[in-house]
Amino acid sequence: MSQLLPFKLGAEVYALELIDVQEIVEHCQLHPIPGVPETVLGAIGFHGRIVPAIDLPLLLGFPAGLRSERMIVLTDEHGPVALVVDQLLRIITLDLVHSVLSQSDSEKDCIRGVLNRSGQMISMLDLAQLRLLLQQICTGNGDRK
Amino acid sequence: MKQVLIVDDALFMRNLLRDIFEGAGWTVVAEAEDGFQAVEQFQALQPDLVTMDIVMPRMGGIDAMRRILQDFPEARIVMCSALGQERMVMEAINAGAMDFIVKPFQDQQVLDVVARVCNA
Amino acid sequence: MDIEKYRKMFLSEAAEHLQNMAKQLVAVEADPEDGEGINSLFREAHSIKGMAATMGFDATTRLAHHLEDRLAEFRGKGQISSEMIDRLLAGVDLLEGLLEDIAQGEQERDVDLFIHGEQLALIELEPLDSAEEDDACCDLASNRMLIRLLLDESVVAPGPRLLVLLNRVAEFGTVLETTPSEENLLQGEISRTLLVQLETEIPQQEILKRLECYRELSKIEFPAAVLEEETARNKPGRVSATSTVRVDTDLLDRFINLTGELITNRYQLQSAAGEKDWTELNEGLGQLARLVKSLHHQVLQVRMMPLESVTGRLPRTVRDLCRSSGKEVRLEVLGASLEIDRSILEALTDPLTHMIRNAIDHGIAKQGTVQIKAWRERDQILIQVADDGRGIDPEMVRQRALDSNLISPGQAQTMRDFETYQLLCLPGFTTKEQVTETSGRGVGMDVVKSVVEKLGGVLLIDSNLGKGTRVTMKLPLSVAIIRVLLVLCDGSLLGIPITRILQTVEVEPGEVQTSGKQLAISLHGELIPLLSLRKIMQRPKGPGKTMLSLVITEVFGRKVGLVVDRLQGQQEVFVQSLPSPFDQLRGTGGGAILGDGRIMFLFDLQSKLEGRRAKGA
Structure with a gap:
């Protein structure tokens, strides 16, 4: 049994195992870091x-959009x-064991596998990737796509 | 007939473990709610096996295990941990715990670990 | 783990004894009749032997004993030959190697070849190490085996599980090495495989049987050999013997006293806050500020080590260089007792050695003096390496830079000498056609410079043709806490280390002059070119302003004025580096969280410009 934290990137649902999450922070002031690529939005005091x-959606090639105020x-x-x-x-x-639908073969998309939860497809984010x-x-x- | 001491501060967990052990033919000789009771019970009963919760009030499982091992270096102690307590589990193993189980667990997982520990 | 504690103590103490030995040996060679010198060498060797024996490090004990015996002979004779010094130094080197093995938790390397090699007259020591290593990885004796355990995906706590398995495997025999190491596992390294090198009497089949009851394992393999990478990855960076600190008991007492005062202060503040007594509260806060400052000061004290802990090994370096080059060089060290933050000192070991080598190799022709001088100027430590050798011909440096297209002919003409010497720090620049064995390898001046700058310092080179060369490192007292000037750039808050700033000025736009494309201002009769921080940071142009804020600083030995949006005052900040891998971002140094919650990042103009230069090339 495993607890998952699902979230949306574009129209797709991704998830992380809760054990990999330290905290979910809300309304955090973002401080700009000078000279970083645009995928790094800034730094927070934690x-x-x-x-x-x-910016995970941007990093994984999803279109720009309104981001959540909460961060993982x-x-x-x-x-x-x-x-x-x-x-x-x-x-x-x-x-988890019974829900693994398919192993991801692509190396680029940061997906460890896809779960099927009553018809809803959930991509497990590959943290190593x-x-x-x-x-x-x-x-x-290596440039971003 | 093998004897086990179950140490856990949650009644629910103790009952769950009792069912698993009794179902497999073990005798639960005692239960303890914290580290102090665990040390006392072990000294009095010297069971074949202890399942030891890690975080408990008054005295935690690792300290209790250390005290038990001081007097009974041969004691077979299996830690019961929750998810996210890996550091503590490793500390326990380093201090002499023979194996561990992670909550939530299935009956068979517990029995597998127990069988290994008893055959070692 | 008590053994661990003692091991660290043993390592740091033994290292000290070894350093003393190396120093003494060089001194005794200079004065072979120095009976007291030989006596003290004997005592050092004896101490190492005693400690190693207590700890059960057999090879170390035997080698120390061997050296002790040799020294006892010389104590009788009252003198030592140069050849013997060579041999004793080689023994000290080998002992250092043994300490390294112990620090890494590895088996001690072989010492018999050294000890018995004496009868064989001439001995080559070098190949010993490599041969030993080959043995360890290729020649798996019949009773050695490799076991690779692979955890199933479903195992929830892989770290503890591998630890249990490791304990189980250890019951089968002697574990020689594991990947990941037990230490790394305990420190939380995440791995789903465990590779164990085991010495055992138990046959493979039997081991397989005993491990099969672990359903958590998806695979049990017995590979014949292992890729080097797999084990190498695991070896931690060299475990330095100096990772423990000896603290004066006086200092500890002061910590306790401070803690007591802080506790009192806490109650004072608590009650003042409860009674809303503002005067009392203010007083308490003043007290707290004093206590924290004092605590900071004391903690820094603990981190301080005398420069000698680094320069102590230099006489040996100089001696070896003299012997190999046939030159006669005297080493003078002034200010060796000056105390410096240990992390700075540790970083300086290699640069200092290299500077000495440069001085002997390139500077001194036949005989001369190399002087190391250290002193303190306000908040800075200065360490200078000076030689009285040939000096550097700036003309030659310019020519060479011109030949390698590092500078333009125009630049070559206008470049002043002190700027010219900075060219020596460009990667790959060397003034000697033929690279000698000693300074050709290892770190070059570019690395020296980058180490110094990483520490927040500055490297200065100064030379007089025919009279000698002086290389000076200007360093901050401590690395973690530094004083910065805060500046704004398009909303970003940047901190420039005060040590890098000459002055700040505000000028009216009308004062800015143009010469060609370059904007400049005139300050005290000197024309100073201007650079825009926004432009450097690739930010859009800011709105026009009535006053320009300038930070005057030095880049490549030349004064420049950095135009910033706004100056925001000075502050002491506690610098932390970004978590990996963000610490590798080019041009982004450490940052600090300010008292008001804002986050500031360090800005280093020179490395920023170098970064761009490197990118453009």
């Missing part, structure tokens, strides 16, 4: 630490980094 905030701060193992998404959805609980993508952006290798 319990005395400076945590960069990422991933655990320290994955950053820490704050993800800005289009819309946060309700937490769901489900049995995400980290690689961020790495590429930060070192200036």
Whole structure:
């Protein structure tokens, strides 16, 4: 059994396992970081630490739109980094093992697998891929699509 | 007949574990609600196995385990942890816990771990 | 883990003894009749032997014992030959290697070859290391095996699970090495595979059987050999022996006293706040400010180490260089007791060594003196390496820079000498056609410079042809807390380290002059070119203003005026780096959260411009 935090990117539903989430922050002041690519929206002060905030839809090639005011701060193992998404959805609980519909074969889309939850397709965000993508952006290798 | 001491501050968890153990032919010799009781009960009963919750009032599971192992280095102790307590579980293993189970668990998972620990 | 604590203590103490030995050996060579020197060498070796034996480090014990024996012989004779010094130094090197092995948690390397090699007269020490390594990875003796365990996707707590498995595998025999290491697992490294190198009597089949009851495992493999990468990835960066600090008990007492005062202060504030007594509250806050400042000061003290901990090993470096180059060089160290933040000191080890090598290699012709001088000027530490050698011909440097297209002919004509010397710090620049073994490898001046600048300092080069060269590092006292000038640029808050700023001025737009494309102002009769911060940061032009705010700073040894939107005063800030991988963003340094919640980022004009230059090239 696993708890998932689903959110919307464009019209698609993605999700993270709750265990990877450190906190969901609301109405956080974004401070600009000089000289960064546009996918890095800025930094937030998070319990005395400076945590960069990422425009996840933009990073994954979704069109610009109204972003949620709430951000997902991933655990320290994955950053820490704050993800800005289009819309946060309700937490769901489900049995991961029985719900894996398909393994993603594409390396670029940051999807670890797709779940089918009563007809609703949920893409599991691949945090390892995400980290690689961020790495590429930060070192200036590999341009965004 | 094997004997087990169940340590958990939640009555619900104790009952759940009791059902699993009794269903597999074990005797639950005692239950403890915190670390202090666990140490006392172990000294008095010296069961074959202890399932030990990690976070409990008064004295936590890791401290309780350390005290038990001091007097009974052969004690077989299995930690019961919640999700997100990995650091604590590792501390416990480092301090001598033989294995661990993560809540929520299924009967078979518990019995697998128990079987391994008892055969080791 | 107590063993761990003692291991660290052992490592740091033994390292100290070794450093003393190296220093003493060089001193004894200069004065072979120095009986007291040999005595103290003997004592150092004896101490290492004793500690290593207590800790059960067998190879280290034997080698220290061996050195002790040799020294005892010389103590009888009252003198040591140069060849013997070489050998003893090699022994000290080998001991250092052993300490490294211990620090990494690896098996101690072989010492028998060294100890018994004496009878074989001449011994080559170099190949020893590599041969040893080859052995470890390729020659898996019959009772060694590799086990790779792969956790099933569904396992919820992989870290603890791998730890349990590791404990289980350890029961089968002796675990030689694991990937990830136990330490890394405990520190929370996430992995779903565990690679164990095991020495065991138990056959593979039996091990497989015993592990099969772990349903969490999706795969159990016994690979024949492992890709180097797989194990290398895991090795932590060199574990430095200096990661523990010895703190004076006096200082600890002062911490306790401060803590007491802080607790009292807390109650004072609490009651003042409860009674809404503003005078009392103000007083309490004043008190708190004083206490925090004092605490900061004391904590910095703990981080301070004398420069000697780095310069201590330099006599050895100089000696070796002298022997290999046939030059005669005297090393003078002034101000070795000056205390510097340990993180700065650690970063300086390599640059200092390189500067010394440069001085001996390129500076001094046959014989001369290299002087290291350290002193403090207000909030800065200055460390200077000076030689009385040939000096650098600025003309030659310009010519070379011109030849390599680093500068234009126009620049070459107008460039002043002190600017010219900065060219030496460009990557790949070297004044010697033939790169010598010593300074050709390792870090170049460009690396020295970048280390100094990373620490928030400045590197200055000054030379007198025929008289010598002086290289000076200007460094902040501490890295974590620095004083910055806050400036605004299109809404972004930037901090420029005060150490980089010459002055700030406000001028009317009318005072700006144009020469060609370049805007400039005249300040104290000097024409200073202007750069726009917005332009550098690739931001849109700001609205016209009645007054321009300028920060005068130095880039590539030349004064420039940086036009900013607004000056926002000075402040002491606690700098933190961005979490990985954002710390690799080019041109974005550390940042700090200010008291009012705003976040400021450090701005370094020179590296920003260099970054652009590098990109354009």
